[in-house]
Amino acid sequence: MKYIILLFLTCLSLCLSQAILAQTASSDPPAEAALVPSEPPAPPGNLTLKDLPNDDGHGIAVKWDLSPDDGAGAKSVISYDIYRSLSPDAPDSLWKKAGTVVLGVKSYADKGNRESDNDDYLPKKTNLYYRVYAVGAGVRSVAAAAGPVQAYDNWFNTLKVPELIFCVVFLILTVRFINMAKRGIDLYVRPLAGIEAIDEAIGRATEMGKPILYCLGIGTAGDIATIASFTILGRVARKVAEYQTSMIVPCIDPIVMTIAQETVKAGYADAGRPDAYKEDSVYYVTSQQFPYVAAVNGTIIREKPATNIYLGYFLAESLLLAETGVMAGSIQIAGTDQVSQLPFFVVACDYTLLGEELYAASAYLGREPLLLGTLKAQDYLKAIALVCIFALLALRVFTGADVIHKPFDMPWW
Amino acid sequence: MKRQIPLVLVFIFGMLLAIQYFVPSEPSQRGYEFVLDWITIIGIFAMVLGIWSQVHVGWSKIKHRSENWQYSIVALVSMFAMIAFGLSPFGGLQGTIFRLIYNNVFIPIQATIFSLLAFYIASASYRAFRARSAVSTVLLVAALLLMLRVLPMGPLADPISSIGSWMLLVPNLAAKRAIAIGVGLGGVATALKIVLGIERSYLGKD
Numbered sequence: 001m002k003y004i005i006l007l008f009l010t011c012l013s014l015c016l017s018q019a020i021l022a023q024t025a026s027s028d029p030p031a032e033a034a035l036v037p038s039e040p041p042a043p044p045g046n047l048t049l050k051d052l053p054n055d056d057g058h059g060i061a062v063k064w065d066l067s068p069d070d071g072a073g074a075k076s077v078i079s080y081d082i083y084r085s086l087s088p089d090a091p092d093s094l095w096k097k098a099g100t101v102v103l104g105v106k107s108y109a110d111k112g113n114r115e116s117d118n119d120d121y122l123p124k125k126t127n128l129y130y131r132v133y134a135v136g137a138g139v140r141s142v143a144a145a146a147g148p149v150q151a152y153d154n155w156f157n158t159l160k161v162p163e164l165i166f167c168v169v170f171l172i173l174t175v176r177f178i179n180m181a182k183r184g185i186d187l188y189v190r191p192l193a194g195i196e197a198i199d200e201a202i203g204r205a206t207e208m209g210k211p212i213l214y215c216l217g218i219g220t221a222g223d224i225a226t227i228a229s230f231t232i233l234g235r236v237a238r239k240v241a242e243y244q245t246s247m248i249v250p251c252i253d254p255i256v257m258t259i260a261q262e263t264v265k266a267g268y269a270d271a272g273r274p275d276a277y278k279e280d281s282v283y284y285v286t287s288q289q290f291p292y293v294a295a296v297n298g299t300i301i302r303e304k305p306a307t308n309i310y311l312g313y314f315l316a317e318s319l320l321l322a323e324t325g326v327m328a329g330s331i332q333i334a335g336t337d338q339v340s341q342l343p344f345f346v347v348a349c350d351y352t353l354l355g356e357e358l359y360a361a362s363a364y365l366g367r368e369p370l371l372l373g374t375l376k377a378q379d380y381l382k383a384i385a386l387v388c389i390f391a392l393l394a395l396r397v398f399t400g401a402d403v404i405h406k407p408f409d410m411p412w413w
Numbered sequence: 414m415k416r417q418i419p420l421v422l423v424f425i426f427g428m429l430l431a432i433q434y435f436v437p438s439e440p441s442q443r444g445y446e447f448v449l450d451w452i453t454i455i456g457i458f459a460m461v462l463g464i465w466s467q468v469h470v471g472w473s474k475i476k477h478r479s480e481n482w483q484y485s486i487v488a489l490v491s492m493f494a495m496i497a498f499g500l501s502p503f504g505g506l507q508g509t510i511f512r513l514i515y516n517n518v519f520i521p522i523q524a525t526i527f528s529l530l531a532f533y534i535a536s537a538s539y540r541a542f543r544a545r546s547a548v549s550t551v552l553l554v555a556a557l558l559l560m561l562r563v564l565p566m567g568p569l570a571d572p573i574s575s576i577g578s579w580m581l582l583v584p585n586l587a588a589k590r591a592i593a594i595g596v597g598l599g600g601v602a603t604a605l606k607i608v609l610g611i612e613r614s615y616l617g618k619d
Contacts, residue, residue, distance in 0.1 A: 056439045114439060124439070153438040160435050167431075170605060222452070224600045227607065254463030255456065283470045284463035290526040302481060316530060323533040326540075337596045339589050347541040355592040356599030362612060370611045378602040385594060 041069035041076045041134040043141040044106070049130055049149035052109055057124040057153025059111040060084075062098075067134035067141065070103050076136040077103045083131040084110060084122070088145040095131060096120075112151075124151050166381070173380050178373030187372045194333050194351035195232070195361050198309070201331045202239045205306035211246040212236070213305040215296060215321065217336065218289055219313025221255045224359065225337045229312040230263050231362035236309065237267025241276055248299060249282040252292045257284045293317045297324040310334040310349070311358060314341045322348030335361070420610050427608030467492065555580060 044064040052059030062082055070077040079102050083095040096119075098110045110130075112122020122128070129147035133140040181187055205212045214233055219226040233249070240247045249264065251257035261282045268277040285295040297320065300308065308325040310318070311334065318334070318341040325332045326348055334345035335353025345352045353361065356378075363371035395401055430448065433441050471485035497503060498511040505511070542553040561569075562577030606612035 054437050056437055056442045058439075114442070155436055155438050157435055157437045164435060166601070167605070170602065174602075174605070224603050227612075228603060231612070253456075254459035254461075254466070257466060258459065258462055280470050280473060284466040287460075287463070288523070290523040294522075294526050298484075316527065319533050319537060320526070320530060323537055337600065339592050339596065342592065344537065347537045356595040359599035359603045371606070374602055374606050374611055378598055381598055381602070382595065385598065 040139045041136045041141050042067045043143055044132050044134050047132055047146040049146055051152050054154050054157040054159055056114060057151050058114045058122045060149055060151055061109055062130050063107045064132050066106050077134045079135045081133045081135055082108050085129050088129045170377055170381055173377035174374050177376040178370055181369030181373045187376050189364055192357055192364050194353040195364055197333055197351045201307040202243050206243040206245045208306045210306035211248050211303055212307045214247055214249045215310045216256055217312025217314045218252045220253050221259055223313045225313040228359045232311055234263045234267045235365050237264040238271045241268040241271035241273045247281055250285045250296050254284050289317060293320045296321055300324045300328045304328050305330050308332045314338055319344035
């Protein structure tokens with residue numbers, strides 16, 4: 001066992017030293033390449049222009065055939081410069097550079113700005129002309145103007161049809177399962193250990209006479225994870241009031257703080273103890289990520305809460321908070337929809353709600369038909385998504401058709 | 414009424430923004446930007462509530478001489494000093510004093526807190542990789558292989574690198590995608606629940 005730990009720590013040290021060495025090596029200045037002017041490359045051919053679909057009317061799709069010197073011939077093409085003008089005969093100074101693409105690329109989506117005072121303004125419903133130059137080492141090809149073309153805005157984004165279908169299917173399923181739940185049909189929801197442990201954790205805090213720390217993460221009130229966390233906060237507040245213990249809710253956002261105050265107050269009122277609610281228990285700390293960590297960690301170390309609950313949107317602070325909680329000897333329940341932070345919570349916390357379990361918690365706690373119905377609809381939608389993935393995969397494997405990537409490649413052509 | 418008005422507002426704005434998601438035209442984009450501007454404006458006004466909360470909590474600790482009340486003095490003095498230095502008579506946000514404190518005090522402290530992560534990762538991984546059961550032994554072996562993958566291992570470099578890459582790209586990515594799909598569907602479902610008024614917990618009562 002000791003040798004395995006020793007090996008593990010050695011590997012960790014070597015990894016860190018490698019990372020430092022790589023960092024040092026990458027900071028060396030690159031050698032400057034000599035730029036030798038050469039013959040101008042042959043120009044790209046067959047320049048075609050089209051209104052960019054699914055946009056706000058300030059975009060043009062530009063397409064051309066590669067220069068004969070691009071990857072073949074003199075192999076002198078490095079990139080292509082795309083220029084735009086309001087007149088085909090305008091002097092060079094009135095041609096605005098719209099963009100640059102590297103060799104081998106034969107199309108460009110010129111997404112201009114919609115504000116007329118912006119340098120990159122691309123007017124709507126106006127004749128526009130384009131030139132595409134093949135650029136070599138210090139020289140560029142000649143280019144003829146193409147056009148006119150006009151940009152129009154669109155009233156429906158056809159690329160979002162799958163999302164629309166998804167929403168419609170979800171609504172149909174939701175209505176169906178809500179009706180089922182209302183009729184009294186039992187909808188099974190698998191137990192969520194993290195949520196079931198909350199009562200036990202609050203009981204422990206009561207026995208120890210220590211507070212409960214509830215952390216909503218660093219998300220704003222508009223983040224789904226934060227909203228899901230409010231639901232659980234309300235339940236926790238009610239239990240805390242019933243058990244007559246105390247809770248601490250440090251917030252990173254003033255709006256989150258305001259909603260959390262209302263939620264906790266309502267929880268206390270539901271438990272019949274509105275007088276026990278202390279406004280100072282839900283407070284604002286700072287809007288900065290690491291100062292927030294410092295403040296919450298300080299609170300954990302000083303107050304030694306019996307239970308720490310981290311539910312919401314978390315980034316790098318997840319492990320900083322959870323490890324401090326381990327040091328303070330608290331029971332910890334965590335949950336986030338940030339996949340990259342889940343391993344940290346799993347390692348450092350006693351219970352972790354993985355991804356969507358955080359969203360499901362409100363239905364699990366409430367057991368109301370409306371919420372259970374949406375949860376079931378969500379499960380069925382997941383099953384449909386799974387079937388679609390397998391069907392597309394089978395199609396790809398057995399027919400070789402690129403059904404997965406093709407529809408999303410260069411959608412404007 | 415206190416619950417009905419927010420529900421109606423959420424429904425109207427939720428539906429409008431849901432429709433806006435599918436409409437790329439200029440008026441739709443401008444409407445979206447208008448709503449985003451309002452979020453910023455509300456956020457700025459809400460900051461007053463945040464500052465008030467901090468002053469209230471800090472002052473209450475100082476007044477009642479609660480445990481560690483001295484820290485509250487430091488916090489309040491720092492906050493008001495930075496506000497004062499950030500005001501134009503002292504050079505504003507680009508002024509020398511504000512920049513000096515921001516660059517030489519605030520940023521190093523922030524970097525220090527972030528750098529603690531390296532040590533916390535070591536302690537957390539030590540706990541996670543202890544070979545107490547078959548599953549944690551698998552975790553330990555996987556972690557060792559992934560660490561060996563980035564080391565100069567001579568003739569073993571290629572096979573270890575292949576195994577490590579396979580672990581990252583097949584089982585690891587499959588699990589991550591499964592969670593991500595669940596999160597995506599759950600997020601849309603939750604958003605719809607809120608817009609349709611099925612989920613009302615954010616109103617302060619469930």
